[in-house]
Amino acid sequence: MTELETLGAAVKAAERKLSIANTKQKNDALLAIRAALLENKARILEANAADMAAAKENGLKSAFQDRLLLNDKRIEDFAKGVADVAALPDPIGEVISMNDSATGMTIGKKRVPLGVIGIIYEARPNVTVDAAALCLKSGNACILRGGKEAIRSNTVLADIMRGAIESAGLPADCVALIHDTSRESAKELMGLRGYLDVLIPRGGAGLIDSVVQNASVPVIETGRGNCHVYVDDDADLEMAANIVENAKCSRPSVCNAMETLLVSEKVAAKFLPLLLPRLQKYSVELRCDEKALKILGDAAIPATEADWGTEYDDYILAVKVVSGIDEAMDHIACYGSGHSEAIVTTDYAKSQRFLREVDAAAVYVNASTRFTDGGEFGLGAEIGISTQKLHARGPMGVRELTSCKYVIYGSGQIR
Amino acid sequence: MTELETLGAAVKAAERKLSIANTKQKNDALLAIRAALLENKARILEANAADMAAAKENGLKSAFQDRLLLNDKRIEDFAKGVADVAALPDPIGEVISMNDSATGMTIGKKRVPLGVIGIIYEARPNVTVDAAALCLKSGNACILRGGKEAIRSNTVLADIMRGAIESAGLPADCVALIHDTSRESAKELMGLRGYLDVLIPRGGAGLIDSVVQNASVPVIETGRGNCHVYVDDDADLEMAANIVENAKCSRPSVCNAMETLLVSEKVAAKFLPLLLPRLQKYSVELRCDEKALKILGDAAIPATEADWGTEYDDYILAVKVVSGIDEAMDHIACYGSGHSEAIVTTDYAKSQRFLREVDAAAVYVNASTRFTDGGEFGLGAEIGISTQKLHARGPMGVRELTSCKYVIYGSGQIR
Numbered sequence: 001m002t003e004l005e006t007l008g009a010a011v012k013a014a015e016r017k018l019s020i021a022n023t024k025q026k027n028d029a030l031l032a033i034r035a036a037l038l039e040n041k042a043r044i045l046e047a048n049a050a051d052m053a054a055a056k057e058n059g060l061k062s063a064f065q066d067r068l069l070l071n072d073k074r075i076e077d078f079a080k081g082v083a084d085v086a087a088l089p090d091p092i093g094e095v096i097s098m099n100d101s102a103t104g105m106t107i108g109k110k111r112v113p114l115g116v117i118g119i120i121y122e123a124r125p126n127v128t129v130d131a132a133a134l135c136l137k138s139g140n141a142c143i144l145r146g147g148k149e150a151i152r153s154n155t156v157l158a159d160i161m162r163g164a165i166e167s168a169g170l171p172a173d174c175v176a177l178i179h180d181t182s183r184e185s186a187k188e189l190m191g192l193r194g195y196l197d198v199l200i201p202r203g204g205a206g207l208i209d210s211v212v213q214n215a216s217v218p219v220i221e222t223g224r225g226n227c228h229v230y231v232d233d234d235a236d237l238e239m240a241a242n243i244v245e246n247a248k249c250s251r252p253s254v255c256n257a258m259e260t261l262l263v264s265e266k267v268a269a270k271f272l273p274l275l276l277p278r279l280q281k282y283s284v285e286l287r288c289d290e291k292a293l294k295i296l297g298d299a300a301i302p303a304t305e306a307d308w309g310t311e312y313d314d315y316i317l318a319v320k321v322v323s324g325i326d327e328a329m330d331h332i333a334c335y336g337s338g339h340s341e342a343i344v345t346t347d348y349a350k351s352q353r354f355l356r357e358v359d360a361a362a363v364y365v366n367a368s369t370r371f372t373d374g375g376e377f378g379l380g381a382e383i384g385i386s387t388q389k390l391h392a393r394g395p396m397g398v399r400e401l402t403s404c405k406y407v408i409y410g411s412g413q414i415r
Numbered sequence: 416m417t418e419l420e421t422l423g424a425a426v427k428a429a430e431r432k433l434s435i436a437n438t439k440q441k442n443d444a445l446l447a448i449r450a451a452l453l454e455n456k457a458r459i460l461e462a463n464a465a466d467m468a469a470a471k472e473n474g475l476k477s478a479f480q481d482r483l484l485l486n487d488k489r490i491e492d493f494a495k496g497v498a499d500v501a502a503l504p505d506p507i508g509e510v511i512s513m514n515d516s517a518t519g520m521t522i523g524k525k526r527v528p529l530g531v532i533g534i535i536y537e538a539r540p541n542v543t544v545d546a547a548a549l550c551l552k553s554g555n556a557c558i559l560r561g562g563k564e565a566i567r568s569n570t571v572l573a574d575i576m577r578g579a580i581e582s583a584g585l586p587a588d589c590v591a592l593i594h595d596t597s598r599e600s601a602k603e604l605m606g607l608r609g610y611l612d613v614l615i616p617r618g619g620a621g622l623i624d625s626v627v628q629n630a631s632v633p634v635i636e637t638g639r640g641n642c643h644v645y646v647d648d649d650a651d652l653e654m655a656a657n658i659v660e661n662a663k664c665s666r667p668s669v670c671n672a673m674e675t676l677l678v679s680e681k682v683a684a685k686f687l688p689l690l691l692p693r694l695q696k697y698s699v700e701l702r703c704d705e706k707a708l709k710i711l712g713d714a715a716i717p718a719t720e721a722d723w724g725t726e727y728d729d730y731i732l733a734v735k736v737v738s739g740i741d742e743a744m745d746h747i748a749c750y751g752s753g754h755s756e757a758i759v760t761t762d763y764a765k766s767q768r769f770l771r772e773v774d775a776a777a778v779y780v781n782a783s784t785r786f787t788d789g790g791e792f793g794l795g796a797e798i799g800i801s802t803q804k805l806h807a808r809g810p811m812g813v814r815e816l817t818s819c820k821y822v823i824y825g826s827g828q829i830r
Contacts, residue, residue, distance in 0.1 A: 016748060020772055099793065105782055107792060114804050115774070193627070197804050212608070216628050218805040239827040246829035333431060355822045357435055359530070367520055367825025376830070377522060377821065378514065389529050389612050389818035390633040391806035403804035406792065407770045410782025412654040414661035415791070 004188050007143065007176055008195030011116050014173035015141035019113050021170060023090040026136055029174075030086035032164035033133065037079045040160050044075055047156040048125065055123075055149055068123050068150055078129045081381060085133040088380045091399040092139045106409040111402050113139030115197035118189055119383075120211060122203040123147035128157045131202075132175045134383045136165070138401040141174045143196065145189055148181035155179065190215040197403075198391075202384055205311070220391060222384035225255030225339035226311045227369040230328040230354070232345035233266035237274055239366060240344040245278040246368040247342070253313045255385060256340050256372040260308060260318040262328045268321045269295055284315045291321035308335045325350050329357055336360060338387050340369035361387060361394035419603050422558065422591055423610030426531050429588035430556035434528050436585060438505040441551055444589075445501035447579035448548065452494045455575050459490055462571040463540065470538075470564055483538045483565055493544045496796060500548040503795045506814040507554045521824040526817045528554035530612035533604055534798075535626060537618040538562035543572045546617075547590045549798045551580070553816040556589045558611065560604055563596035570594065605630040612818075613806075617799050620726070635806060637799035640670030640754035641726045642784040645743040645769070647760035648681035652689055654781060655759040660693040661783040662757070668728045670800060671755050671787040675723060675733040677743045683736045684710055699730045706736035723750045740765050744772055751775060753802050755784035776802060776809035 001009070018026075037044070048070040055065050091111055098108035117140045121127040128144055135142040146154045158177035166172040178185055190199060190211060198218045201211040211219055229247055231240040247258035263271055272295045279286065286292075286300035287307045293300055300319070307318040308331070322328045325343070332341055342364035343354040351365045362372040372394060374382025379397030386392045392400035416424070433441075452459070463485040470480050506526055513523035532555045536542040543559055550557040561569045573592035581587040593600055605614060605626060613633045616626040626634055644662055646655040662673035678686055687710045694701065701707075701715035702722045708715055715734070722733040723746070737743045740758070747756055757779035758769040766780045777787040787809060789797025794812030801807045807815035 016772075016774075019774065101786075101791065101793070105786070112774070213631050218803060219633070220805070236827070242827060242829055250830060351824075357431075359431075359434065359527070360820065362821040362823060364823045365825055367823055367828040368830055370830040371516075371520070371823065371828070372821070376516065378516070388633060390635070393818050394821050403808050405775065406777040406787070406809050408777060408779045408782055408786065409766075410780055412651070412657060413782040413786070414657055415665060415783055415785040 002188065003180075004178070004185065004192060005195065007178070008116070008192050010173045011141045011143055011176050012195055014171035015113070015116050017171055018136070018141055018174045019115070019139050021139065025168070025170060026090070026139065027086045029136060029165045029168035029170050030082055030133060032168040033161050034079045034082040034086070036160045036164040037075060037082070037129070040156075041072060041075050044070060044153065044156050044160070047152040051150055051152045060149065064123065068125070068153075070125060070153060074126070078126060081130060082133045085137050085381055085398070088137060088398055090137070091402050096404060103413045104411065105413050108407045109404050110407050112405050114401055114403050116141045116143065116195060117401065118143045118145065118192070118196045118199040118217070120145045120186060120189065120199065120201045120203070120207065121147065122207060123149040125150050125153040125157060127202055128154045128177070129161070130381065131383060132161055134381060134398055134401060136174060138398040140401055141176075143176050143178065143189065145178040145186060146181070151179070151181050187214060190217065193217055200384060220384070220386050220396070221388045222386055222396075223255045224311060224337045224387050225257070225385075226260070226309065226335060226337040227256060227258045227340045228260045228262055228332050228336060229258050229342045229344065229369065230262040230322075230325070230332075231264060231267065231271055232325060232343055232347065232350055233264040234347040234350065235267065235271075235344040236346055237267065237271050240271060241275050241278055243342065243344055243366070243368050244275055247370055248279065248284060248317050249282045249315070250370055252315055255311070256369050257313070258317070258369050259310065259312055260320065260335070262320050262322050262331060263292070264324055265291065265321050268292065272296055272319070279317065282315050284317050286317055286319055288319040289321060292319040311337070325353065329354070332358055332360075339385065340364065340372040342367065342369050361385065417603065418595075419593070419600065419607060420610065422593070423531070423607050425588045426556045426558055426591050427610055429586035430528070430531050432586055433551070433556055433589045434530070434554050436554065440583070440585060441505065441554065442501045444551060444580045444583040444585050445497055445548060447583040448576050449494045449497040449501070451575045451579040452490060452497070452544070455571075456487065456490050459485060459568065459571050459575070462567040466565055466567045475564065479538065479564075483540070483568075485540060485568060489541070493541060496545060497548045500552050500796055500813070503552060503813055505552070506817050511819060518828045519826065520828050523822045524819050525822050527820050529816055529818050531556050531558065531610060532816065533558045533560065533607070533611045533614040533632070535560045535601060535604065535614065535616045535618070535622065536562065537622065538564040540565050540568040540572060542617055543569045543592070544576070545796065546798060547576055549796060549813055549816060551589060553813040555816055556591075558591050558593065558604065560593040560601060561596070566594070566596050602629060605632065608632055615799060635799070635801050635811070636803045637801055637811075638670045639726060639752045639802050640672070641675070641724065641750060641752040642671060642673045642755045643675045643677055643747050643751060644673050644757045644759065644784065645677040645737075645740070645747075646679060646682065646686055647740060647758055647762065647765055648679040649762040649765065650682065650686075650759040651761055652682065652686050655686060656690050656693055658757065658759055658781070658783050659690055662785055663694065663699060663732050664697045664730070665785055667730055670726075671784050672728070673732070673784050674725065674727055675735065675750070677735050677737050677746060678707070679739055679743075680706065680736050683707065687711055687734070694732065697730050699732050701732055701734055703734045704736060707734040726752070740768065744769070747773055754800065755779065755787040757782065757784050776800065
């Protein structure tokens, strides 16, 4: 057995106990984690200071350092997040259906944990706490493998959580951290069949691609978003400008931000000049097809083919003038990532067509793509936004971290 | 673009149309397939005769030849199966939930097709028709890749189905067959990202392992079954003997057949001699641990460690005497494949523990494992039995071939 297999076996054994823990036991463990995080602030900050010093020494970007940084406020936010997860309804044990069979057996379908969940992520120590709390609430043990730049912070956070879980009477191995942050350890985790029921990558496109290409365990892809807003010829243009401004500029670095604007040629000449000052406030760079360029002139630059497929995560917007809803939907089918897509229109028939025909996790009429979020959709905290269609689609809360089993009550039936 | 990518793009385009087809359109296509299969019996039998001749020439086993063989009766069964699928309720379009959000949007969650489903299977021409019908009903296009020994039969079956689909006004490419049956074509299908939403292998352990190890598209594992029956010290022994006989002998080649018998030491000396003649009728080979061997003597042979993990699919049974329910559940947790597990007991508390603590797709009290089946569980036809926990667990019917999307009705909301 390799070191990781030994860890996998220990986590799997812990999961057998956790899977049958009741709601109170799991909530007690979560509240113990909350208390321990607050009590051990100084220890967490000390470890994080060492990570930050190394990051500075290695000249890592300021955005990267910002994600790595912990302070009093952020630790308090972690602790509040854990308490919020404790307050969620327990998804486990729900009987989804139950019926008597033709031969007199009672056949029920019951919600159960997935089992052992692996999470691979980058240098965001908040994921260590968020992911562990969501897994614990849903009866899943987890194996965490964070980025090497955060290893000191993660080690202390995992240690604190494991102690708290044990103090609440559940096995410490319900939450395990992989201390080896080499590429090899990530690869081995992707192939840990027999121990891992699912692997969830959280991070940039490079990480997700690597997991999808290399994993032999089941994977849920998360977080890639090339989102569009289509402004129809029947749009309320003032509403459309509000929505585009919000979808692009309110938080461009997240996956539900808009990347490409599609405008009907019937309103482009009126709408684009109306929109321009809204985007100029944020110095948004506009990359336009030929028709949009003619309207916007010096305020824009030409788009290349690559722009239509790019998730900028930045103050950059691709703009294309289309002949109408059909060309807009064809463009989305070709370039969209299946995350969030919106139409702005006052036309009933076109609103229905867009909702029905566009294939994405979330399809909007007259609202910003920025709403695609576990909190906004009423799921409570989320572990990520699935952009695949298998198992879960869109924001994933604790319910999306469950499976089911059939329970059959017989009285001697044979077939 | 490779040849397979070209095919993938054509199927994806067909799926955009199929995904928005209504129930009547899909049922019309299914009924057209049913009629075309019956009208073209002679053509199907001719192609199958060529497959059978080649199989005989290549000296393939008689069980293999039996699975490959078509005759009038089997083609009529196919046609009836397609009509049965047409009669199932349409899973697509169901609104699973719909609520008003805090900001006044209406957020609904709606059942939609998965998209394009790949099926890799061996030389069973029935899968070609079954899989295509289930995919069509659930609004999914499919790419079929069957074993090379059945390629002549499959080519004719696919051709007939494609013609029928087109005659009903849907695109022929809703069903596509890969004609290249080389290993390379299978590997390429496993990596067809961007065109395939899920790949389902149907066949033996070798095929499933190869898909799981090599695929970069999402996979649903099906069909491996190392199932146990545990006879508790509080069992009705007559009932237990009936269940064990049925679970082992009624159809040993299928995945829900029992492979290992676990008996409590408190009843082993009484139960095993009672069971023995039941199994001897079928010449079942008994591979026993030391304690069971002492009881059964010459009627059995010693088991090795490998026996506990083996899916025999044959008239062979591994037998182990255990100290009670805890050791039985530990054994199942260690060696089980997560398919179907049963306890025979009259004790209420132990029945509840077994149902709660055993982690498998189907867990039984006082009934045979042989009931794990889409028809028995009320799903109608099944495309396979999932032994993984992600997306679907246990028998998969048309509903398990669906995903969902969020549809959001706004009135200008921004975040």
